[in-house]
Amino acid sequence: MTILRIATRKSPLALWQTEHVAAALRAAHPGLAVELVPLSTRGDEVLDRSLAAIGGKGLFLKELELAMQRGDADCAVHSLKDVPMELEPGFALAAVLQRGDPADAFVSNQCDTLDALPAGARVGTSSLRRQAQLRAQRPDLQLLDLRGNVNTRLAKLDAGAYDAIVLACAGLQRLGFDARIRTRLQPPQWLPAPAQGAIAIECRDDDAATLALCAALDHADTRTCSDAERAMNRALHGSCHVPVAAFARLDGAQLALDGLVGSAADGTLVRAQALGRSDAPDALGLRVAQQLLQAGAGALLPSPQNA
Numbered sequence: 001m002t003i004l005r006i007a008t009r010k011s012p013l014a015l016w017q018t019e020h021v022a023a024a025l026r027a028a029h030p031g032l033a034v035e036l037v038p039l040s041t042r043g044d045e046v047l048d049r050s051l052a053a054i055g056g057k058g059l060f061l062k063e064l065e066l067a068m069q070r071g072d073a074d075c076a077v078h079s080l081k082d083v084p085m086e087l088e089p090g091f092a093l094a095a096v097l098q099r100g101d102p103a104d105a106f107v108s109n110q111c112d113t114l115d116a117l118p119a120g121a122r123v124g125t126s127s128l129r130r131q132a133q134l135r136a137q138r139p140d141l142q143l144l145d146l147r148g149n150v151n152t153r154l155a156k157l158d159a160g161a162y163d164a165i166v167l168a169c170a171g172l173q174r175l176g177f178d179a180r181i182r183t184r185l186q187p188p189q190w191l192p193a194p195a196q197g198a199i200a201i202e203c204r205d206d207d208a209a210t211l212a213l214c215a216a217l218d219h220a221d222t223r224t225c226s227d228a229e230r231a232m233n234r235a236l237h238g239s240c241h242v243p244v245a246a247f248a249r250l251d252g253a254q255l256a257l258d259g260l261v262g263s264a265a266d267g268t269l270v271r272a273q274a275l276g277r278s279d280a281p282d283a284l285g286l287r288v289a290q291q292l293l294q295a296g297a298g299a300l301l302p303s304p305q306n307a
């Protein structure tokens with residue numbers, strides 16, 4: 001391979017993450033030439049309708065996968081939380097990099113904490129998972145839609161459209177906005193999206209050269225935790241249509257997984273937790289999914305015919 005070409009979305013966060021992967025690949029393979037191939041995706045272009053309405057998060061991957069199929073790019077960089085539980089046939093996750101901060105962030109120009117917001121305050125987020133947890137903790141809040149990239153969301157907060165917003169700490173930190181984080185909304189009380197904070201590299205599953213180059217960046221512990229979280233979400237048929245949250249942590253050979261399913265409409269939360277072995281993350285994910293269903297989560301999930 002003469003040059004490794006990495007497809008990326010054009011948002012500031014996507015470009016940061018892809019530059020980070022490019023630098024890590026150059027460091028792991030001295031002499032390797034790495035280039036970015038920035039592309040527009042339908043998920044970035046259509047901002048006036050909800051992601052669920054235009055086809056879900058897979059839209060962010062489609063254009064990048066087409067570029068890999070055409071041979072215009074060798075691999076693509078994604079936030080792992082935006083990658084559907086089932087990859088398109090012919091593609092594989094060549095690496096999952098060491099996770100950044102997995103927590104959500106409470107961001108406001110008025111208050112330090114969610115509890116300190118005045119009654120009826122306006123909070124922006126389009127994530128059903130975040131809406132459900134906000135409703136559970138503060139049923140009085142007015143929840144408002146908020147889409148766009150991280151910079152756009154902060155600009156809308158600063159323009160006064162919201163009293164507070166909830167974003168991922170990892171995205172804020174990567175873009176140099178650490179100082180905007182007023183509170184880290186931490187597990188196990190507040191759970192992030194499955195695989196939040198982890199960056200993944202996708203490539204064609206028959207591209208042995210790219211798979212081998214990217215393998216150097218794979219972080220075993222992050223892979224283990226994100227596998228457990230994604231297995232739970234997969235078992236619940238989770239997608240961006242469903243408020244599902246999960247967080248796994250490793251303690252030696254022991255893996256602990258917290259999961260929840262919620263209702264964005266009324267703030268009902270069903271929670272489950274289990275311990276398992278670090279060499280069987282998928283089994284633990286399945287077990288927590290079953291516990292959630294036994295505890296009544298099925299009523300909060302869309303029925304298979306609507307999914």
Ligand SMILES: NCc1[nH]cc(CCC(=O)O)c1CC(=O)O
Nearest residue numbers: 079082167168170171196197198
């Ligand atoms: N939903 C979009 C998205 N996808 C990944 C991140 C941040 C980085 C990450 O969580 O890995 C964000 C922004 C956010 O949720 O605030």
